[in-house]
Amino acid sequence: MNALEVRNxxxxxxxxxxxxxxxxxxxxxxxxxxxxxxxxxxxxxxKTRVLxxxxxxxxxxxxxxxxxxxxxxxxxxAARPELAGRGFEALGVSLVxxxxxxxxxxxxxxxxxxxxxxxxxxxxxxxxxxxDLTPYYPFEExxxxxxxxxxxxxDPFGTELYPRFKQWCDEYFFLKHRNEPRGIGGIFFDDYCxxxxxxxxxxxxxxxxxFLQAYLPIIERRKxxxxxxxxxxxxxxxxxxYVEFNLVYDRGTLFGLQSGGRTESILVSMPPVVxxxxxxxxxxxxxxxxxxxxxxxHREWV
Numbered sequence: 001m002n003a004l005e006v007r008n009x010x011x012x013x014x015x016x017x018x019x020x021x022x023x024x025x026x027x028x029x030x031x032x033x034x035x036x037x038x039x040x041x042x043x044x045x046x047k048t049r050v051l052x053x054x055x056x057x058x059x060x061x062x063x064x065x066x067x068x069x070x071x072x073x074x075x076x077x078a079a080r081p082e083l084a085g086r087g088f089e090a091l092g093v094s095l096v097x098x099x100x101x102x103x104x105x106x107x108x109x110x111x112x113x114x115x116x117x118x119x120x121x122x123x124x125x126x127x128x129x130x131x132d133l134t135p136y137y138p139f140e141e142x143x144x145x146x147x148x149x150x151x152x153x154x155d156p157f158g159t160e161l162y163p164r165f166k167q168w169c170d171e172y173f174f175l176k177h178r179n180e181p182r183g184i185g186g187i188f189f190d191d192y193c194x195x196x197x198x199x200x201x202x203x204x205x206x207x208x209x210x211f212l213q214a215y216l217p218i219i220e221r222r223k224x225x226x227x228x229x230x231x232x233x234x235x236x237x238x239x240x241x242y243v244e245f246n247l248v249y250d251r252g253t254l255f256g257l258q259s260g261g262r263t264e265s266i267l268v269s270m271p272p273v274v275x276x277x278x279x280x281x282x283x284x285x286x287x288x289x290x291x292x293x294x295x296x297x298h299r300e301w302v
Contacts, residue, residue: 003089006113006201007066010093011047013111013208014064017095018049020212021062024219027054029062034262036067041260043068048265052272056223059098061268065261066091072116073258080191083124086116090259092129093208094252096269097215102235103225105135105142105183106242106271107215110252111208113201125197127204128190130165131211132173133218134183134242136235137287138295142218143184147301150187153210157203162302165189170298175245180296182245186214190251234288236275243274 018029032048044067051060068089092112099106111129133146151162169188174181187207193200246253246269256266282288 002197003091003113003115007091009201009205009208010064010066010091010111014047014049014062014093017093017212018062020216021057021060021097022051024216025051025054025056025060027051027057029060032265034265041070046262046265048262048268050268056099056101056104056219057097058100059268059270059272060095061097061265062093062095063265063268064091064093065265067259067261069259073255080116083116086118086121086124088117089115090255094269095211098239098271099219099223101223101225102136102227102231103222104219105133105138105222106239107134108132108269109208109211111204112252113204126191126193127200128192129204129207130169130186130188131207131214132169132183132186132188133215134238135295136238136291137231138184138291139222142221143295143299143301145217146184146186146214149210149214150207151302153206154187154203156206157199161189161203162187172249173245175241175249177248178241178244180241180292182241184295184299184301233275236271236273237277237280238291239271239274240276243270246270 022028029049029051032050034048035045036043044065046063046065049062051057054060068087070087072083072086072088090112092110094110096108097106109131113125113127116124131150133143135142147166154161154165165187166185169185170181172188173183173185253266282292
């Protein structure tokens, strides 16, 4: 395995995504480079790239981090208890985009590699990541396009991967306490190292490279749609579900907080405007109700 090769790819991916989104929005990203002390419990560096209150995006965070620590946090060893107590090296790019327009969906993408280390033992590596879409006022063609792009990215590495990763995404991005999915899914994978480093890394690059192809056509179709206070109000209400998932279930958020990561960078995924209401229900037959009845259900999109 070659962590430097992965690092260089991830930095290039971050720059490509940031420059594309900046041109689309017409607003530059702020760049916040950070460095951890070499003698600290958590060492390493990263680049946090943030756009706030742009023309299109209310908040967009595209983060790179590359850190090392002496002990894997519990969230990383839940599925691999035999690795508990090992040191680790983790690097990845993670993004969340929250547009102003409620007809433009929120989107999340992450690609990462983790290496578990122990003196006298061979290092154990695996990749994880994926992308998922969280619409507020969804459209069939957008959901189909997003999932089809994910499938096309994965098919060269095995036609069994898309259905497997799609199901994994449906199960992972699910709010158990609400008994509902966060959005219409996409793909999600973790602990992936099959059959070897080169093949696994190539698959992860294909996923990362597909992100803009999956998301930009949707934004281009929806960014000029007219909306009012009702749509913004519902968007803020549904964003509450996003916050609940990230703080209760998301492994990336938990890994960052448990390992002593940089809080500002970890929580940049949060939407800037959110609302909660007691036992709110949509009007039957409304566009808001359609999200629940037609989209926040198990569906095969391709």
